[in-house]
Amino acid sequence: MTSQANLQTARKDKVFTVTFNREDKMNAMTASFLQDLKAALDSVRDDDTISVVVLKATGKAFTTGYDLDGSDWILSQNPIAQAGTLDLERDRQDIRALLEYWWTLWKFPKPIIAQVQGLCLSGGGELIAMCDLVVAADIAKFGHPAARDLGIPPTVFLWPMLIGMRKTRELLYTARLFSAREAEAMGLINRVVPLEELEATVDAMAADIAKTPVGNLAILKQATSNFYENMGLFASGAQAAELDAVFHQSESFVRFFTKVAEEGVQAALADRKARFG
Template sequence: MQSEPTTYQHIRIEHEENLSWIVLARPDRANALSADMLEELSDALERLRFTGGPVLAIRGEGKGFSGGYDITEVGVPKSADPVGDRERLQRNVDRFMAIWDHPKPVIAAVHGYCVAGATQLCVFTDITILAEDARIGEPTVPIGGGYIAPLWAPLVGPKRAKELSFVPGNWIDAETAVRWGWANHMVPVADLQSQVRGLAARIALTPPDVLRVKKLSINRAMDAMGARQVANSVAEMDALLHLSPSVLAVREQVREQGFRSVKEGYHVPPTSDLSQHERHSQRKC
């Protein structure tokens, strides 16, 4: 095992024979993506370009992968500054684009909750493996928009991306995420890390330079279909919506009543119950 010269506060690097893990390590805060954590993630990705194992994998410590952006730091604009807001939001996406552009294959290993900005991170990984308990979802309180679901569209299609986005707090389970094409495989919770290790071992049989070009060529195909253009436009949509009267009203409500109280008012069942009803009807027939 290699030693990691840099000590981080909010993530951890673990080297194994065929892969290096980046572990999101703020379990007491649901691995919320704070400014410091995102800085450490960017630094780790850069350091691991030419060091560590031939494959990278990202997982979360504790009960889930990540609850998304830390709304006390990253998730809200500080003032009515659309230009600064757009730059802040684009910087978040650019951090995840570094996964897309990384020379090594990157696997997301997701268990438990994976919400909002955390789903952006997974979209830009090369392969996503889900534990059976994974729940992939949108923010519950509509204080932004046009920032997350558009990045899903190349994977799941526009209709499913809209379904996910239109309902506050909408989410899908692991089985649905695989069926939709958002993830590659679903495995038992206890087997998640071992399955990722096994996959990494098989990937590592391909020489690193061949892997690099294979990844680059597929990414270029996606770029030709507009994936990168989408990633470079979502920040503008979200910054625009942050200044809309309805969003400003919700933010004021949050300030007055507290986030948890406002969140309860938007709590509705996910739209997956429609598919469950359909499957139940088919079984009866």
């Protein structure tokens, strides 16, 4: 097993496991976190002894999305330092770069299984959207609370394709959290199991998939990806990235990060809760 501040990695038979290791931060994603995740995946990308990748996490959250404290900000402009006022063109470039990051995971040639044991919110939806399969504990929760005031994911989590237009709009317009059972019923995830069975279920699934020759898995993955790409996946992502940059110019975005700059994240979250519920 290898370990670092953001994550741990381990190999067993043909399965490579990446464990998010920011439990004290609810596994919130930072710039260095994403760099470490990409490096871990790159280390086995062309390794034919590895057939399947499993992503899992320590603690109560799979990930609560992008880290809001600003010390390792996900984009080049720190909205806390700038009280939420961002240069639009630079923000566009940053969001396009983030989108390209997610597409590298989409194009990763080996199946990726997300093992979701708890909260999976906002940017976490982007992460699981790039995974091939998602297995969740029955206590897991999903959603995009930031939809009301902070922005949209450039991938829009692939929700329009995965769960349809009407459910996507409902979940974005209300920003409500929803259960693993509801996520399974909508087709957002593959399977829900009791928390105590989650590890064994994912282990068995990964071992079963690993029986298929690694080259065949790459072909099967590309064959299914092609349908989404041919429907305009990449073009839609580029358009959403533009809309996200525009969203970041909104009064609600500036208000939130001004509050963070002046009084801290918890005060901003409390103000947000009072405003939106």
